[in-house]
Amino acid sequence: xxxxxxxxxxxxxxxxxxxxxxxxxxxxxxxxxxxxxxxxxxxxxxxxxxxxxxxxxxxxxxxxxxxxxxxxxxxxxxxxxxxxxxxxxxxxxxxxxxxxxxxxxxxxxxxxxxxxxxxxxxxxxxxxxxxxxxxxxxxxxxxxxxxxxxxxxxxxxxxxxxxxxxxxxxxxxxxxxxxxxxxxxxxxxxxxxxxxxxxxxxxxxxxxxxxxxxxxxxxxxxxxxxxxxxxxxxxxxxxxxxxxxxxxxxxxxxxxxxxxxxxxxxxxxxxxxxxxxxxxxxxxxxxxxxxxxxxxxxxxxxxxxxxxxxxxxxxxxxxxxxxxxxxxxxxxxxxxxxxxxxxxxxxxxxxxxxxxxxxxxxxxxxxxxxxxxxxxxxxxxxxxxxxxxxxxxxxxxxxxxxxxxxxxxxxxxxxxxxxxxxxxxxxxxxxxxxxxxxxxxxxxxxxxxxxxxxxxxxxxxxxxxxxxxxxxxxxxxxxxxxxxxxxxxxxxxxxxxxxxxxxxxxxxxxxxxxxxxxxxxxxxxxxxxxxxxxxxxxxxxxxxxxxxxxxxxxxxxxxx
Amino acid sequence: xxxxxxxxxxxxxxxxxxxxxxxxxxxxxxxxxxxxxxxxxxxxxxxxxxxxxxxxxxxxxxxxxxxxxxxxxxxxxxxxxxxxxxxxxxxxxxxxxxxxxxxxxxxxxxxxxxxxxxxxxxxxxxxxxxxxxxxxxxxxxxxxxxxxxxxxxxxxxxxxxxxxxxxxxxxxxxxxxxxx
Numbered sequence: 001x002x003x004x005x006x007x008x009x010x011x012x013x014x015x016x017x018x019x020x021x022x023x024x025x026x027x028x029x030x031x032x033x034x035x036x037x038x039x040x041x042x043x044x045x046x047x048x049x050x051x052x053x054x055x056x057x058x059x060x061x062x063x064x065x066x067x068x069x070x071x072x073x074x075x076x077x078x079x080x081x082x083x084x085x086x087x088x089x090x091x092x093x094x095x096x097x098x099x100x101x102x103x104x105x106x107x108x109x110x111x112x113x114x115x116x117x118x119x120x121x122x123x124x125x126x127x128x129x130x131x132x133x134x135x136x137x138x139x140x141x142x143x144x145x146x147x148x149x150x151x152x153x154x155x156x157x158x159x160x161x162x163x164x165x166x167x168x169x170x171x172x173x174x175x176x177x178x179x180x181x182x183x184x185x186x187x188x189x190x191x192x193x194x195x196x197x198x199x200x201x202x203x204x205x206x207x208x209x210x211x212x213x214x215x216x217x218x219x220x221x222x223x224x225x226x227x228x229x230x231x232x233x234x235x236x237x238x239x240x241x242x243x244x245x246x247x248x249x250x251x252x253x254x255x256x257x258x259x260x261x262x263x264x265x266x267x268x269x270x271x272x273x274x275x276x277x278x279x280x281x282x283x284x285x286x287x288x289x290x291x292x293x294x295x296x297x298x299x300x301x302x303x304x305x306x307x308x309x310x311x312x313x314x315x316x317x318x319x320x321x322x323x324x325x326x327x328x329x330x331x332x333x334x335x336x337x338x339x340x341x342x343x344x345x346x347x348x349x350x351x352x353x354x355x356x357x358x359x360x361x362x363x364x365x366x367x368x369x370x371x372x373x374x375x376x377x378x379x380x381x382x383x384x385x386x387x388x389x390x391x392x393x394x395x396x397x398x399x400x401x402x403x404x405x406x407x408x409x410x411x412x413x414x415x416x417x418x419x420x421x422x423x424x425x426x427x428x429x430x431x432x433x434x435x436x437x438x439x440x441x442x443x444x445x446x447x448x449x450x451x452x453x454x455x456x457x458x459x460x461x462x463x464x465x466x467x468x469x470x471x472x473x474x475x476x477x478x479x480x481x482x483x484x485x486x487x488x489x490x491x492x493x494x495x496x497x498x499x500x501x502x503x504x505x506x507x508x509x510x511x512x513x514x515x516x517x518x519x520x521x522x523x524x525x526x527x528x529x530x531x532x533x534x535x536x537x538x539x540x541x542x543x544x545x546x547x548x549x550x551x552x553x554x555x556x557x558x559x560x
Numbered sequence: 561x562x563x564x565x566x567x568x569x570x571x572x573x574x575x576x577x578x579x580x581x582x583x584x585x586x587x588x589x590x591x592x593x594x595x596x597x598x599x600x601x602x603x604x605x606x607x608x609x610x611x612x613x614x615x616x617x618x619x620x621x622x623x624x625x626x627x628x629x630x631x632x633x634x635x636x637x638x639x640x641x642x643x644x645x646x647x648x649x650x651x652x653x654x655x656x657x658x659x660x661x662x663x664x665x666x667x668x669x670x671x672x673x674x675x676x677x678x679x680x681x682x683x684x685x686x687x688x689x690x691x692x693x694x695x696x697x698x699x700x701x702x703x704x705x706x707x708x709x710x711x712x713x714x715x716x717x718x719x720x721x722x723x724x725x726x727x728x729x730x731x732x733x734x735x736x737x738x739x740x
Binding site for chain 1 (some may be wrong): 618624709712719723727734
């Protein structure tokens with residue numbers, strides 16, 4: 001088998017799929033390495049058309065599995081219908097210096113199969129955050145660098161949204177939005193009038209509400225509002241790698257996809273002064289292989305990308321590839337999802353909803369956006385939802401109970417929000433290689449040492465206070481706030497460790513996502529993030545990837 | 561033909577799995593057996609459970625708990641989704657059922673007539689019986705019976721129709737007047 005390629009892409013998920021698509025489309029022979037199994041669109045979605053009664057535990061996870069896998073069992077989507085897409089704790093152990101719920105999906109498509117599909121753009125209020133507020137390092141790029149790539153990605157992926165005209169959440173290339181519910185609309189109007197700088201919008205999301213020609217070419221169809229996305233969609237109604245970028249790359253004839261390929265390390269040639277390929281352990285046979293290519297894209301998922309670089313040791317880089325400044329694996333951050341709030345609304349009782357909606361309303365960050373106004377840095381975005389459902393009286397037994405079960409009544413509107421808080425990257429929030437523990441493939445286990453700080457606690461309190469104020473003013477009742485107390489990681493928005501920056505002394509990657517010290521290696525997944533802002537990050541990873549591939553190709557054509 | 565072959569395979573699987581075969585199928589071979597890995601019911605408990613679910617959600621003009629095999633779902637969940645401690649508690653409570661029936665209605669549960677069973681369940685509903693294990697057994701059985709009924713194919717195709725592919729979403733529509 002050929003072991004030499006034009007490009008090696010490590011990972012086939014959200015960002016790896018994009019690297020594969022971009023390179024193969026431009027004629028580059030591309031090896032895509034995926035540590036997990038193959039998941040073919042539709043064919044490998046075993047539960048996708050199952051009815052509720054066909055699940056023997058009606059969605060619940062058996063006790064033995066939950067006990068043996070406490071981390072992944074805390075994930076909201078780890079349910080009977082999608083559990084086969086999640087990594088079990090027992091299969092891939094890691095070391096927690098502090099509690100960290102590392103949620104992973106090892107398969108072709110990675111976590112893009114089960115993601116929550118929210119796709120908000122960043123603005124300069126996000127990119128300029130570290131410089132303005134004096135944390136981390138300045139981003140080497142601004143919104144204008146990424147804007148055309150956001151558009152490029154959005155058109156291909158298919159993003160549903162409204163043009164809301166908000167400077168802090170730029171508009172994009174949108175397919176039609178789905179309706180907000182009556183009470184979401186009411187809240188949107190109310191908040192828009194009461195506060196000049198707070199908005200409730202329809203969250204932009206990767207659903208084909210009205211497919212265009214490019215989506216039909218991909219073989220995808222209109223979102224059918226099943227709201228069962230985590231199972232994989234037989235219509236291709238939402239974006240994942242499996243339905244879109246991977247088959248697209250495959251059709252060019254330029255992609256070699258190798259599942260069950262655990263990347264051990266990236267090979268560095270001291271004489272050539274560049275990375276030359278990767279060492280791979282076959283997940284099943286444990287055999288070791290080496291593949292070579294002049295360009296390497298690392299898209300293994302934020303923390304695994306850190307792991308691979310840390311494990312890529314050479315005479316030139318004794319502390320990990322590109323790690324001249326000792327900052328590799330440091331300044332890891334995430335999103336604070338601890339806060340939630342719920343309430344009732346007893347207006348609009350003559351109205352309800354019809355059908356299902358796999359998307360939701362969104363409250364962009366309003367704290368400390370245009371100026372610093374609180375005693376904590378940065379802020380939080382929030383989800384928002386208002387629904388009513390049939391409610392039943394479960395008291396009693398016999399004919400009266402049966403009658404109540406057969407005839408429910410429409411309850412009040414139930415409203416709720418959850419916070420998505422920016423966390424400040426800190427040198428003390430780190431991942432590193434455990435000096436002794438190894439995984440089943442002989443690769444050091446990742447040691448994770450990440451915690452909340454005082455800024456996060458203050459922000460949580462502010463979320464409760466501000467949302468309570470907004471809910472109260474809107475006439476919502478029975479308001480309840482809650483701190484889930486969840487560990488970092490369960491947000492599934494871990495980022496950083498290989499941050500971008502202008503200066504090779506204080507960052508790992510340059511403005512094109514190349515390692516400063518080894519520029520033929522690009523990192524374009526969550527590991528590259530200098531700060532986290534509050535937006536769901538996948539769209540930004542995809543845009544950064546497309547932009548970085550464009551750069552790599554232009555360099556290759558120049559013969560660099 | 562395929563169906564027959566499948567049921568043969570299933571039966572083979574039952575035999576070879578070597579797990580506990582619930583006694584009910586010996587009492588009444590017409591009743592389908594279920595396998596449990598983590599506990600064994602004793603005596604006529606399988607029948608008791610089926611009858612209890614049928615008191616909770618009776619059959620009649622329309623199917624009830626019995627027709628949706630709610631008791632089998634209760635046992636499945638008890639076997640797979642409960643801790644050993646909760647399973648033990650459930651079974652201890654279950655062991656109290658006949659006593660409680662005798663005490664409140666004057667007859668063991670399977671011998672009790674409809675009125676006597678209603679007397680027992682009224683006592684359980686109103687928490688007149690102090691035994692915590694029994695209360696746990698009853699609350700758990702009731703919760704799972706309701707879940708089995710409301711997530712059954714019958715309920716989700718005839719009562720509150722579940723749509724796998726709604727194909728539509730309307731965020732604000734008038735509430736339809738309920739049909740009495």
